[in-house]
Amino acid sequence: MNSISPNLNIMIKASEKASKRLIRDFGEVEKLQVSVKGPSDFVTNADTKAEKIIIEELSKAKKNYSIISEENGSKINEDKNNIWIIDPIDGTTNFLHGLPHFAISIALKSNDEIVSGLIYDPIKDEMFYAEKNNGAFFNNKRIRVSKKKELKNCLFATGGKNDTEQTDLTTRRSGSAALDMAYVAAGRYDGYFQKNLSIWDIAAGIIIVKEAGGIVNEINLSQKEKINITASSSAINQKMLEKLRNF
Numbered sequence: 001m002n003s004i005s006p007n008l009n010i011m012i013k014a015s016e017k018a019s020k021r022l023i024r025d026f027g028e029v030e031k032l033q034v035s036v037k038g039p040s041d042f043v044t045n046a047d048t049k050a051e052k053i054i055i056e057e058l059s060k061a062k063k064n065y066s067i068i069s070e071e072n073g074s075k076i077n078e079d080k081n082n083i084w085i086i087d088p089i090d091g092t093t094n095f096l097h098g099l100p101h102f103a104i105s106i107a108l109k110s111n112d113e114i115v116s117g118l119i120y121d122p123i124k125d126e127m128f129y130a131e132k133n134n135g136a137f138f139n140n141k142r143i144r145v146s147k148k149k150e151l152k153n154c155l156f157a158t159g160g161k162n163d164t165e166q167t168d169l170t171t172r173r174s175g176s177a178a179l180d181m182a183y184v185a186a187g188r189y190d191g192y193f194q195k196n197l198s199i200w201d202i203a204a205g206i207i208i209v210k211e212a213g214g215i216v217n218e219i220n221l222s223q224k225e226k227i228n229i230t231a232s233s234s235a236i237n238q239k240m241l242e243k244l245r246n247f
Contacts, residue, residue, distance in 0.1 A: 117204030181205025191232030
């Protein structure tokens, strides 16, 4: 196993602790799925509980770091240069419908740069993580983006409510931006594009894709909402962007 920093270690522990809760809650959602009311209040609650566990774990180790998280908003602490960016359930709609495709996403932004990121899919027990200049890993194995050179052989991920693009690219909509990016890093998808995302959806994914040898468009990390993203291997980045010219 590669050596990881104390900060990443904390992130891994926090995600593992929260995941136990999420796995249990997901089991409940599957039962609630058939009720008339559906499980939406329950899911909001699951989201908040997972986030609370993550924040508690991270804060125990680094009580001065600031926090940006989906449910809780921002908390600026003494250390404004180090910020945890947290999404306790990326893929909430999937979770709500009993679809086992969602992830915990945690990133550390240090001096306006993402320096470590972790995306953990608790149901499949798949963990993707990366640190600056240290490579990207999937369950402790080194990963790289895909090497395909022809678009016709490629599979792309996208998301959002409507077709932003009438392209002839072969696409999938999985409902989790974090996992879409993790899958680009691992070479499962060849590229990913989506509009109007929030920083917590993609913060961890940015460094994981980059450290796996991929290319991500320039993103203003101080912007929280309405972020457009394109990510892919370098082999097809130009070709993909050509296809997305109106993106």
